[in-house]
Amino acid sequence: MEEILAQLSSIKQAFQQDLQKIQLLREFDDLKISFLGKKSPLQGLLAGMKELSVDNRRTVGPALQELKGFLESTIEEARQAFIERKARTAIEKEQNFDVTAYKPGAVHGRLHPYSQAVEEIEDIFISMGYEILDGPELETDFYNFTALNIPQDHPARDMYDTFWTNKKSMLMRTHTSPVQVRSMQTLELPLAAIVPGRTYRHEAVDATHDFMFMQCEGFFIDKNVTIAHMFATAQTFLKQLFKKDELDIRIRPGFFPFVEPGFEIDMRCPFCSQGCSVCKRSTWMEVFPGGMIHPNVLRAGGIDPDVYSGFAFGFGLSRLVMLKYSIDDIRHLYGGKLKFLEQF
Numbered sequence: 576m577e578e579i580l581a582q583l584s585s586i587k588q589a590f591q592q593d594l595q596k597i598q599l600l601r602e603f604d605d606l607k608i609s610f611l612g613k614k615s616p617l618q619g620l621l622a623g624m625k626e627l628s629v630d631n632r633r634t635v636g637p638a639l640q641e642l643k644g645f646l647e648s649t650i651e652e653a654r655q656a657f658i659e660r661k662a663r664t665a666i667e668k669e670q671n672f673d674v675t676a677y678k679p680g681a682v683h684g685r686l687h688p689y690s691q692a693v694e695e696i697e698d699i700f701i702s703m704g705y706e707i708l709d710g711p712e713l714e715t716d717f718y719n720f721t722a723l724n725i726p727q728d729h730p731a732r733d734m735y736d737t738f739w740t741n742k743k744s745m746l747m748r749t750h751t752s753p754v755q756v757r758s759m760q761t762l763e764l765p766l767a768a769i770v771p772g773r774t775y776r777h778e779a780v781d782a783t784h785d786f787m788f789m790q791c792e793g794f795f796i797d798k799n800v801t802i803a804h805m806f807a808t809a810q811t812f813l814k815q816l817f818k819k820d821e822l823d824i825r826i827r828p829g830f831f832p833f834v835e836p837g838f839e840i841d842m843r844c845p846f847c848s849q850g851c852s853v854c855k856r857s858t859w860m861e862v863f864p865g866g867m868i869h870p871n872v873l874r875a876g877g878i879d880p881d882v883y884s885g886f887a888f889g890f891g892l893s894r895l896v897m898l899k900y901s902i903d904d905i906r907h908l909y910g911g912k913l914k915f916l917e918q919f
């Protein structure tokens with residue numbers, strides 16, 4: 576009998592230890608099964624009762640019942656307490672969550688100044704009815720030169736220091752103009768589009784030149800398009816980009832084999848009124864080359880120059896971004912330095 580009573584107290588001890596370890600709600604069921612289930616030591620003792628003498632049964636019986644009652648009620652109470660505790664912490668968590676709290680030192684991402692400027696430029700042209708197009712950076716000789724009225728061995732090829740590739744007639748495009756003929760061949764007229772993108776030239780790198788830079792091509796082809804449309808487009812665009820109600824522009828003749836006539840549009844230097852180092856003391860900045868698309872280029876694109884006309888321009892995007900944000904060295908733009916980028 577002593578032995579049985581000792582067993583009861585070790586069951587109780589084991590039970591209390593296991594109860595402490597509970598982490599999950601379903602573990603209460605497991606605990607109940609192992610201490611009160613059919614195969615539990617307690618049930619074994621209850622079943623063995625009939626082998627005991629009447630006297631012993633009188634002592635052991637109530638002790639067994641008491642332990643059984645204790646186990647049952649303890650499990651239920653602990654389970655209830657567990658559920659309530661969980662609910663409380665869930666509510667507390669929610670109540671303590673302050674959406675307006677300031678987290679010091681949080682790092683916020685942002686768009687690169689180039690991306691910001693491209694988005695802005697795209698918005699301006701979209702508002703004038705233009706669409707945004709794209710073209711390959713690895714180009715063929717045909718689209719980069721021949722189709723643009725620059726045949727093989729034409730001296731105008733010297734204007735572009737070209738990165739040729741191992742593959743015959745393949746090059747890194749030297750300007751975004753190849754997209755002109757590509758678009759004429761595939762899209763319907765009237766066509767009004769801009770093409771912002773990377774261009775490549777085999778040049779020594781300094782503060783104003785890089786071997787890779789961004790250009791933005793633009794063209795408008797329809798019946799009765801004249802150069803006056805281009806001047807108006809350039810002025811509207813520059814005014815909006817530089818946020819000026821009035822903006823002086825100056826028009827000079829310029830040569831590009833794929834336009835006739837060709838022009839350079841200059842705007843007043845945004846940094847000075849008397850001349851500075853950025854405008855090379857002239858107070859004018861060359862920002863917008865363009866002209867009427869040459870009939871040979873229209874023909875290469877499958878368009879009849881006797882019926883249709885169009886203008887095209889191709890400005891340096893990197894250059895405009897530098898002017899807009901007063902960046903004095905093109906290498907900052909692509910250097911990836913956080914100290915620089917964080918200013919935008």
Ligand code: PHE
Pocket residue numbers: 749750751752831834864865866887888889890
């Ligand atoms: N593609 C020319 C360049 O890179 C710029 C240009 C485009 C000029 C379209 C006229 C018309 O130099």
